[in-house]
Amino acid sequence: xxxxxxxxxxxxxxxxxxxxxxxxxxxxxxxxxxxxxxxxxxxxxxxxxxxxxxxxxxxxxxxxxxxxxxxxxxxxxxxxxxxxxxxxxxxxxxxxxxxxxxxxxxxxxxxxxxxxxxxxxxxxxxxxxxxxxxxxxxxxxxxxxxxxxxxxxxxxxxxxxxxxxxxxxxxxxxxxxxxxxxxxxxxxxxxxxxxxxxxxxxxxxxxxxxxx
Numbered sequence: 001x002x003x004x005x006x007x008x009x010x011x012x013x014x015x016x017x018x019x020x021x022x023x024x025x026x027x028x029x030x031x032x033x034x035x036x037x038x039x040x041x042x043x044x045x046x047x048x049x050x051x052x053x054x055x056x057x058x059x060x061x062x063x064x065x066x067x068x069x070x071x072x073x074x075x076x077x078x079x080x081x082x083x084x085x086x087x088x089x090x091x092x093x094x095x096x097x098x099x100x101x102x103x104x105x106x107x108x109x110x111x112x113x114x115x116x117x118x119x120x121x122x123x124x125x126x127x128x129x130x131x132x133x134x135x136x137x138x139x140x141x142x143x144x145x146x147x148x149x150x151x152x153x154x155x156x157x158x159x160x161x162x163x164x165x166x167x168x169x170x171x172x173x174x175x176x177x178x179x180x181x182x183x184x185x186x187x188x189x190x191x192x193x194x195x196x197x198x199x200x201x202x203x204x205x206x207x208x209x210x211x212x
Contacts, residue, residue, distance in 0.1 A: 048107060049073040051163075053208030055111055055175055068112040069175075069206055071136070071163075075106045077121045085121065086194075090183055097181065098139060098157060107136075109161070114141050117159075132165040140178060156180045156199040161206065169210030174203040
């Protein structure tokens, strides 16, 4: 992550080699049989997974400010759909990706002070220490002043979250409320990678617990 003094943009590099099953960010990649079975099982579930907790701002005007946070998961995004979204990003950039994911509903997320928002992409995998990694990606909330004034923040139309859940259902993670995504060429390897860029503030910290 680096900060641009003039633009106050913090860049979070989450690079993925397209030779492997690439996804919207490194944490969105999971090409395992376990992840695929989770997607199939979630599709058959009637009761969603629900997590509640707190999101805490880090730095800037929101530093130290905490709000209630709810995450509800009704399904997971398949490898095939993930690749389809990547293809849309590669060919048509952000506008193409927005269009490709617009009708996807894998759950919803709510932060106190905002209405709930549908989550377009949810990926899951297991970490080496046995925790479940959950990554969410969706078209973010757009404020009225952004629409009226045409602010630069409109170039950051996505929100992104990454959470690590232990066997007891307790978890921690980060939440990026404003981001943009693009393909870049790695200067060392020459390979095309995906870069997620955060706007304005550091990613917020999230503490959450799965409901029984």
